[in-house]
Amino acid sequence: MAFPAMAIVLLLLLLPFADAETPWQLCGTRGNYTAGSDYQSNLNQLSAALPRNASSSTTLFATGTAGTVPDMVYALALCRGDINASACNDCVATGFQDAQQLCAFGKDASVYYDSCLLRFSNTNFIANTDNDVSLILMNTKNFTESADSMRLMLFTLLNATAQDAAKSSRRFTTARLDISSLPTMYCVVQCTPDLTAGECAACLQDFPELTLSFLDGRQGGRLMGVRCNMRYEIYPFYQGDPTLRIISLALAVPAMNRTSPETPVTVFPHPPAGAPPPPAIIPAGPAQEQRGRKSKLWSIGIAVPLLAILLCSITFLWVRRRKKGNVSLQLQDKAAEENALVWRIEEKSSEFTLFDLSQILQATENFSKGNRLGQGGFGPVYKGQLSDGQEIAVKRLASHSGQGFTEFRNEVELIAKLQHTNLVRLVGCCIEGEEKILVYEYMPNKSLDFFIFDENQSSSLNWSKRRVIIEGIAQGLLYLHKHSRLRVVHRDLKASNILLDQDMNPKISDFGLARIFGSNDTEGNTKRVVGTYGYMSPEYASEGIYSVKSDVFSFGVLLLEILSGKRNSSSHQFGDFLNLLGYTWHLWEEGRCLELVEAPISKEMHAAEARRYINIALMCVQENADDRPTMSDVVAALNSESVVLPEPKHPAYFNLRVSKAMESATVVECCSLNDVTITQDPEGR
Incomplete structure (x- = not known):
């Protein structure tokens, strides 16, 4: 498969160079193994055999497997064709050590060096030819x-x-x-x-x-x-x-x-080998002119x-x-575009600030490591404090990122016009030299995924708090779809993009991929899909068709994750079913839907209330977009028990299963990228 096609399926990073000894790693999202487990034992077997196999091969290439499903490990090593066997052996051996350190206990990891690359996984990626991990x-x-x-x-x-x-x-x-x-x-x-x-x-x-x-x-x-x-x-x-x-x-x-x-x-x-360089050009004499003409x-x-x-x-x-x-022409014209953007920013309300770089450096202590909150697809995020004491979150775009600037421009021009209690507030930005910086209000309780997918943290979110979060997300989407000055489709609604303030109130963030609709438009179409697999509606993932119903689908997935405490793509948690949607539908058809609700909150919910929320979620994730409710309908159903809910039709992706005896990479990969943001061509063209 061509490289851009895979860039649509995986995260594409734009990074500066590292030293030769520094590995570039990508840690997969296919779960973790535990110390002393069969998976670790199988991985150790491969780490002992693969360096030797690759270095002894005339092509400096080797693949290998160890163990049996579900603890089977697949690995691939490739050394650059000009290095010697000893260097190849050392590079691959170091790769296993670094991968296990940098992606601690991760079942899927890839590392790249100047001299070699290594990937291992619990899925059979060796069986296909996709360039599926890309930098x-x-x-x-x-x-x-x-x-x-x-x-x-x-x-x-x-x-x-x-x-x-x-x-x-x-x-x-x-x-x-x-x-x-x-x-x-x-x-x-x-x-x-x-x-x-x-x-x-x-x-x-x-x-x-x-x-x-x-x-x-x-x-x-x-x-x-x-x-x-x-x-x-x-x-x-x-x-x-x-x-x-x-x-x-x-x-x-x-x-x-x-x-x-x-x-x-x-x-x-x-x-x-050792061929001489091209001969120097020597002026032709009379005897050479005829040969010179023939040569010409x-x-x-x-x-x-x-x-x-x-x-x-x-x-x-x-x-x-x-x-x-x-x-490339867009990148050449970026300076003029930045100047125009600054001019447009200065026209905005006084609530939006155009910061000097010196203010940002002072607020973040020169982007100190101690203030770093995390890493996004387009750059790191830092905590800061302005001179007036206001706490902020600073999103610093990676230098020279053409796609990053597109997202930056989109977010500045869009979210600065949106004001709602359930949308994260963009305080301002900084455009100075190579620096492109977004400044948000600081959210002390991180993001929703930090709580609902962590067994140690999920207990701090009781049902009362989760209900407030669900209703807040729904109100934020309703504002985007219907009540804001703009008509906005977010296109990347997921747990990690729901930030929580000091009172655990939800705020939708990351509008870099959002699209604005005209008043008479109902849907749009793009040749290149952006968003996050696991949350994407089927018509958008397969055909590039997006609408407000795309966000409704994502909300339904998110609602099921909040109720269950499980990621949609965590196939190992759902028996034979590949994802949370299929598992939920199976329980619904058998009248056992209450089994979906996470244990810490199941005792707080009435059975009728649990069924109602699951019913709403299943309505949102129905395969046909026309069958899904609008966010107005969802908000009404959440706020009133008197609203009669129709019986949902089957959801998208519900019939995908995993064979215990034969777990193929093709099946697992199609829905295992729940945290991978697809950012090829943020303009959506």
Whole structure:
């Protein structure tokens, strides 16, 4: 599967580079194992065998399994094709140690280094070819040369290297691009060698475009996934001579002030080891002129088709990027957009503040580690205190994040206009240099998921408090859908986006993915889905159709989670059923729905009240959007027992089951990303 497709299914991160010894890790959401368990024993077996198996393989690649379901562990290790066996063994062994430390007791973990990558999981990800754990890393330095020139050369380098890697028997290629008057660039592209040439090419097909979109102007960058990866730099970072050399004596870009034609790019695939550099250009004497003319004709015969192919590729890329919103042009125009945004902010009410960076630094003690509250998809969040004593939460966007700025702009222009007791209040923002900062009111009791999914914390939320939280969330959504100046669909309602104030009152947060509707619109459509799997309605997840009924579906999932204390995607808690929706429907049909309610609150609820709340939740998660109630109907049903509730129809995803004997990665992964926010193209196009 192509890289962007998987970016829609998993969290895409934009991060600065780390030191060579520092691992980049992604910790999965498939549960934890306990110390001394069978799962840990199986993991230890793989940690002893896989480094040796990978380093002894001619392709420096190995997969392995240990144990039996449900404690079976699957693992994959891949070392960069230019390192030696000893370095490969050490890198993979270190990967197991770091993964178990950085993702403590996590059943699913991935770690990436300069020299190798490792993933292990309790699901059979080895059986598919998806590039299903993905990172984008960028160098913090920019090219100083012409942006157009570097884009063209970078595209040429990545396109040629990717094609060569797919054709290589090891699915691995190192490359060097030499350009007159421009920096020499080095590149490595690699797929796991168990992929066919076609599968490798499919995995890599969008790497050049993604690089130009997200790494535009950077002196180095990486696209990292389990099945395929790429890295380029302006210095040699791999060992040995390149297997692919791309040489140009002059820049292959037409120049308006030149009368002589440019020398086109020439590709030399797989030169022999130690091949001499291209011969210097020597002035031709009388005896050499005829040979020189023949050589020129021969060069033109090769160069013209190559140049034509290159220009066609660039034209295709340009057209395709135009259709996809032209991310790189958006980034170039970001400075002008930021100035316009500041101007619009200054027009807002006096309740919204445009902070100076010095005020934010003072409030957060220079973004000290002690004030750090957590990490979001677009950057860290810090606690702070303004000079007047007001406590704030500061969301600092990661530098150079094009998508982050889109979310930033969306949230500033949207939530600043919304005022409701059950919506988190945006106090202000800061736009200064590379810093893009959102300032919220501080919520001392964290988020709802901290309480309802933790056995040690859930007891502090009795039924009375949970009922207030449920009703508050419903009132906040009703305001967004009907009573605000704007008509807003949140699109990412989930437990972690419900913040709790000092009195445990709920406040809906994170409006970076929200969409505004016109007064006559009932639904919208997007080619790229954003939101969180596990909370997404079926019509939105499969067809990109979103409406207020999408939020209603998410509310229904959230209501069931509050009642049960279980995540929708925690399949191991629901017997044969893959998710909470299927399990709830099964209990409802058998007249045992009261078994769903979490033990600490079951004694506080009347049976009729519990059935009523479960009935409302099941109405919200019905498969057909037209069958779901509006939030007006939901609020009325929550506040009045006299409202007669119809019998719900079956929910979406209710008939998915997990086979105890054969638990496949395809089934488990489809609904196991309950905490993964999908943020590809926040504009929803």
